[in-house]
Amino acid sequence: MNNIYAYTDKKQYVNLEGWLSFTENASDQTVQFRFKGGKVINVYTPNGVQYDCFTEVTPDSTNNFSLVTEAYNVGTSDDIDLKTINYPILGWRHIDGIAYPVALGLPCNTKTNEIARMSVLDKSTKKLWRVDNSKRFESMSHYIDHYYSQLERKAA
Amino acid sequence: MLNQETKTKIIIPAEPDRYELINDIEVNGELQFSAHPIIAFELSDQLLYPIYVGQGAFSHEDLLLKAIHDTKTDSCYTVDGLNSVTNLATFKADLTESYELDKNWSK
Numbered sequence: 001m002n003n004i005y006a007y008t009d010k011k012q013y014v015n016l017e018g019w020l021s022f023t024e025n026a027s028d029q030t031v032q033f034r035f036k037g038g039k040v041i042n043v044y045t046p047n048g049v050q051y052d053c054f055t056e057v058t059p060d061s062t063n064n065f066s067l068v069t070e071a072y073n074v075g076t077s078d079d080i081d082l083k084t085i086n087y088p089i090l091g092w093r094h095i096d097g098i099a100y101p102v103a104l105g106l107p108c109n110t111k112t113n114e115i116a117r118m119s120v121l122d123k124s125t126k127k128l129w130r131v132d133n134s135k136r137f138e139s140m141s142h143y144i145d146h147y148y149s150q151l152e153r154k155a156a
Numbered sequence: 157m158l159n160q161e162t163k164t165k166i167i168i169p170a171e172p173d174r175y176e177l178i179n180d181i182e183v184n185g186e187l188q189f190s191a192h193p194i195i196a197f198e199l200s201d202q203l204l205y206p207i208y209v210g211q212g213a214f215s216h217e218d219l220l221l222k223a224i225h226d227t228k229t230d231s232c233y234t235v236d237g238l239n240s241v242t243n244l245a246t247f248k249a250d251l252t253e254s255y256e257l258d259k260n261w262s263k
Binding site (some may be wrong): 058062088089104106108109 | 160169197204
């Protein structure tokens, strides 16, 4: 990464080259970058700018994974409709120990923290896990049951 | 605010024959479709722009509303990521219906 400048909360432009990791604070609309030696800077991102685009992409050479999201509409508790959408994964971004998919068909304004809550389907084992590794699902039906029960709780 | 410089990246799909760009063109008052093999994607501004074989040089802006057809699953995704449909026939039917409505509206 060469000469990527960000405007910080100290009202200065800082070169982000060499950052080690970052943490997004969605409610404050800020991103905290950490550097070697412990330097920390806070960057204000009022428009949800995709700071993760600064990281390299590793093309997926396996074609073994899909990004899965659930799409649903909730009317009454009797007509909850849950569907899934599969997006082909063409590459990966490795940030803070998490592999974020680069998937075909995702809108450009999909934020990193939104991708973190989506799931990856391993087509060879049929198992799924959330991108942020916080949940694993043994099968697509397990995945659907999980989100369906969440929907039912919300609708109740 | 972050400088919006982005890293452009060319990604070659693991399955080279899997994706095609669907182009629509008006011929004698009818909407016709053609499919162009996609040999790679250009990652720019968080979107995957197809690099395809065939006639017509489209700008990124032109490409935004065009569809990428996943021939393996038959799914279609517009390049801007705002629309996805489960099969190519539905995508063509939806686009043709919009085209006919626009045509009738302008009469």
